[in-house]
Amino acid sequence: MDKIRFQVLAGTHTGYRLLLWLLIILIGIGLIAAHHMESQGHWVTGMDNRVVWGLPHVFAIFLILSASGALNTASISSVFGGSDYQPLARLSGLLAVTLLTGGLAVLVLDLGRPDRLVVAMTYYNFSSVFAWNVFLYTGFVLVVLIYLWVMMTPQMRGYVRSVGMVALIWRLILTSGTGAIFGFLVARDAYDTAIMAPLFILMSLSLGMAVFWVSTLTLCRWNGYLLSPELSGKLRRLSALFILGVLYLVALHHLTNLYMAHHQGIERFLLVDGGVYPWLFWLGFVLCGGIVPVWWFLDRRFSTPAWTVTAALMVIVGGLCHLYVTIIGGQAYPLRLVSGYRVDSGFYDGEITHYLPSLPELALGIGGVSLALLMIVVAVRILPFLPTVTGSLPGSNQG
Amino acid sequence: MTQRLAIALLMILSFGASSIADVNLPSYPKGRGEYCVEPTDVMRRDHFEYLMHHRQISVHLGVRSKRHSLVGCVDCHASQADDGTYISVNEPGQFCRSCHVYTAVKIDCFSCHAAVPDAVVKQ
Amino acid sequence: MTNPENKPRRRFLGRTGAGTALLALAPGVRLVDLVLAKDEDEPASDETRWGLLVDANRCTTGCRACVSACEDEHALAKTGRNRLDPQWIRKVELVDESNDRSLSIPLMCQHCEDPPCVEVCPTGASFKRADGMVLVDKHTCIGCRYCMMACPFNARSFVHEEVTGQKSYSPRGKGTVESCTLCVHRVDNDRTPACVESCAVDGHGALAFGDLNDAESTVSKTARSQPHRELRPDLALNTGVRYRGV
Numbered sequence: 124m125d126k127i128r129f130q131v132l133a134g135t136h137t138g139y140r141l142l143l144w145l146l147i148i149l150i151g152i153g154l155i156a157a158h159h160m161e162s163q164g165h166w167v168t169g170m171d172n173r174v175v176w177g178l179p180h181v182f183a184i185f186l187i188l189s190a191s192g193a194l195n196t197a198s199i200s201s202v203f204g205g206s207d208y209q210p211l212a213r214l215s216g217l218l219a220v221t222l223l224t225g226g227l228a229v230l231v232l233d234l235g236r237p238d239r240l241v242v243a244m245t246y247y248n249f250s251s252v253f254a255w256n257v258f259l260y261t262g263f264v265l266v267v268l269i270y271l272w273v274m275m276t277p278q279m280r281g282y283v284r285s286v287g288m289v290a291l292i293w294r295l296i297l298t299s300g301t302g303a304i305f306g307f308l309v310a311r312d313a314y315d316t317a318i319m320a321p322l323f324i325l326m327s328l329s330l331g332m333a334v335f336w337v338s339t340l341t342l343c344r345w346n347g348y349l350l351s352p353e354l355s356g357k358l359r360r361l362s363a364l365f366i367l368g369v370l371y372l373v374a375l376h377h378l379t380n381l382y383m384a385h386h387q388g389i390e391r392f393l394l395v396d397g398g399v400y401p402w403l404f405w406l407g408f409v410l411c412g413g414i415v416p417v418w419w420f421l422d423r424r425f426s427t428p429a430w431t432v433t434a435a436l437m438v439i440v441g442g443l444c445h446l447y448v449t450i451i452g453g454q455a456y457p458l459r460l461v462s463g464y465r466v467d468s469g470f471y472d473g474e475i476t477h478y479l480p481s482l483p484e485l486a487l488g489i490g491g492v493s494l495a496l497l498m499i500v501v502a503v504r505i506l507p508f509l510p511t512v513t514g515s516l517p518g519s520n521q522g
Numbered sequence: 523m524t525q526r527l528a529i530a531l532l533m534i535l536s537f538g539a540s541s542i543a544d545v546n547l548p549s550y551p552k553g554r555g556e557y558c559v560e561p562t563d564v565m566r567r568d569h570f571e572y573l574m575h576h577r578q579i580s581v582h583l584g585v586r587s588k589r590h591s592l593v594g595c596v597d598c599h600a601s602q603a604d605d606g607t608y609i610s611v612n613e614p615g616q617f618c619r620s621c622h623v624y625t626a627v628k629i630d631c632f633s634c635h636a637a638v639p640d641a642v643v644k645q
Numbered sequence: 646m647t648n649p650e651n652k653p654r655r656r657f658l659g660r661t662g663a664g665t666a667l668l669a670l671a672p673g674v675r676l677v678d679l680v681l682a683k684d685e686d687e688p689a690s691d692e693t694r695w696g697l698l699v700d701a702n703r704c705t706t707g708c709r710a711c712v713s714a715c716e717d718e719h720a721l722a723k724t725g726r727n728r729l730d731p732q733w734i735r736k737v738e739l740v741d742e743s744n745d746r747s748l749s750i751p752l753m754c755q756h757c758e759d760p761p762c763v764e765v766c767p768t769g770a771s772f773k774r775a776d777g778m779v780l781v782d783k784h785t786c787i788g789c790r791y792c793m794m795a796c797p798f799n800a801r802s803f804v805h806e807e808v809t810g811q812k813s814y815s816p817r818g819k820g821t822v823e824s825c826t827l828c829v830h831r832v833d834n835d836r837t838p839a840c841v842e843s844c845a846v847d848g849h850g851a852l853a854f855g856d857l858n859d860a861e862s863t864v865s866k867t868a869r870s871q872p873h874r875e876l877r878p879d880l881a882l883n884t885g886v887r888y889r890g891v
């Protein structure tokens with residue numbers, strides 16, 4: 124097996140520069156949007172007293188989930204002894220840190236009082252999963268940074284496995300914690316289920332892989348690095364497996380809900396007659412983000428990098444649709460206020476809430492994604508994250 | 523050389539003097555009553571300690587003593603316009619604002635708290 | 646922060662001492678019994694559990710006396726955007742799923758004994774006072790709205806824009822979450838919540854306020870002698886607001 128060497132991203136590609144500027148602009152717009160939301164108040168968003176978490180949360184949770192999932196390759200490489208995954212391990216760690224940072228930025232900037240971040244850091248309610256998540260998130264960044272340092276320092280080789288193990292366990296807890304944020308909402312029929320935590324773990328694996336595909340293949344292309352067909356094949360099968368896992372758990376979730384008399388209303392709403400939500404669910408998530416990419420990932424005819432990236436992008440879009448349906452659809456459907464009674468009329472009670480995301484929300488969400496991406500593209504120029512020589516791939520030893 | 527130094531020194535000194543003269547020390551309307559709830563120098567230094575303590579025990583424990591309550595501050599220190607209406611203590615030149623501008627400390631109280639006494643409601 | 650350690654001392658006021666709080670509704674039925682009041686420098690006591698008893702049989706469709714009273718008391722101005730208006734208390738029309746009987750109830754924070762909003766709040770801004778009132782400490786609320794996700798009754802509102810004209814006893818402001826305070830400022834001064842008062846003044850008397858822990862209070866007595874329920878018994882919240890005739 125050849126030695127793997129890592130290097131910083133060389134040369135200045137036009138694409139790279141364009142991307143850099145684009146990202147900076149998008150981040151700027153995101154910041155302006157956040158400032159607008161804070162100074163005006165949240166009335167400039169589509170959120171109200173019924174749909175209290177909107178598009179920013181869809182983006183934030185997407186980023187947080189993918190952050191944890193992006194660490195897959197590193198985990199396999201150092202914990203499960205997959206030495207052929209090693210060329211991509213550093214990149215995988217980098218993605219984990221940056222995506223999480225982007226997600227947290229969105230979450231914080233959407234707060235009603237973002238200026239009180241210090242309060243959030245100093246006042247803790249330890250019975251709140253949300254507070255625990257703050258610890259889990261910051262801890263995760265720290266653990267992965269140490270992990271990266273260990274991977275990049277030759278003298279620390281011996282510790283890669285154990286630190287990788289810590290990171291693996293940490294991220295499983297982190298994703299369960301994110302799922303638990305919803306699992307704790309006992310009064311909301313859409314979330315009140317134990318499946319939420321495992322579902323979020325699988326979503327993170329599948330979304331993380333997708334983001335990993337898109338960024339890795341792009342960066343490696345710029346760097347003139349080719350993934351070996353074996354590695355690429357393995358990762359593609361893994362992606363397909365994760366997507367199937369998500370589909371399975373989602374099916375299980377909805378089927379169990381259908382057996383609970385009280386949950387049939389919300390099920391009908393999300394899956395059949397809820398307007399935009401069934402469309403996003405079936406077309407966006409199941410077809411575009413599920414069945415088609417599974418097929419492409421498993422079919423060798425689609426094994427070129429271009430198809431792989433396309434499939435991964437579809438998983439990302441599907442994942443966003445899925446989160447939108449879960450987070451916003453779950454709130455748009457009215458609560459059962461009084462057992463045994465229908466709410467006939469009232470102040471927006473017993474009615475479907477119509478939520479329309481506003482431009483600032485979208486800008487904030489995209490700003491968060493851009494922040495994550497900017498950190499990636501800058502980091503690869505500064506530190507040696509990118510592999511230059513792969514194992515056993517003929518003709519790729521150009522170093 | 524020494525001449526230049528002297529000129530420079532002079533310039534610095536005169537700058538300093540003029541900037542001291544330029545600064546407007548906070549001036550604000552006098553509060554109602556003879557005394558504040560604590561000696562003035564103590565209040566000047568520690569009012570936020572009292573307020574913070576009171577906020578904790580009143581909100582969380584339900585202690586309703588009036589002495590260190592923000593409502594009390596506003597009641598005594600909000601000045602009245604000629605037509606008798608109250609002026610917010612958070613207006614420029616008024617009690618809270620004038621010092622806080624001078625010391626460049628942001629007041630976060632009045633985005634939620636009333637900065638004028640409640641209007642007297644006829645029963 | 647010093648936590649006043651002194652044991653709650655209770656002061657016996659006597660019937661006349663509670664004065665205005667004793668509003669006669671019907672012979673033998675009083676609105677509240679605030680015979681035990683606390684000194685102003687005394688902390689709320691966990692021997693008390695404040696509660697509301699709503700009599701749906703007396704509440705009428707279309708009446709909004711309680712809602713208006715609340716809006717006046719706390720200076721809850723309309724925002725001009727319906728869906729963002731503060732709703733500390735609202736009227737809800739219900740239809741019985743089994744026999745189509747319809748009824749009207751006021752719905753506000755139920756002051757749960759095990760409040761989901763308090764459980765989830767990351768900073769502890771949502772909290773339950775010793776005497777059972779569930780409140781938001783707006784000094785530490787970061788506006789994450791997780792409590793609004795958790796509340797089973799949509800009882801909380803988020804302040805979506807700048808607020809002016811607040812009352813000195815009811816601070817509220819942009820970017821934080823708010824809900825019914827059970828008129829804590831009145832209760833701490835031996836008065837009843839504004840909604841209860843206005844409902845009585847309007848002659849409905851559908852709301853009764855008092856100490857659920859005090860066996861002699863009207864709410865307790867009524868609660869013992871008449872069937873009543875929580876709105877979502879399945880969630881086991883043990884709410885401080887109970888409903889008769891629902």
Ligand code: SF4
Pocket residue numbers: 753754755756757760761762763779795796797798799800801824
């Ligand atoms: S009704 Fe809602 S806001 Fe009130 S205590 Fe219960 S969960 Fe909290």
Ligand code: SF4
Pocket residue numbers: 765766767768769770771781785786787788789790791792793821822
């Ligand atoms: S919005 Fe405020 S009160 Fe509600 S959970 Fe967040 S910090 Fe707590």
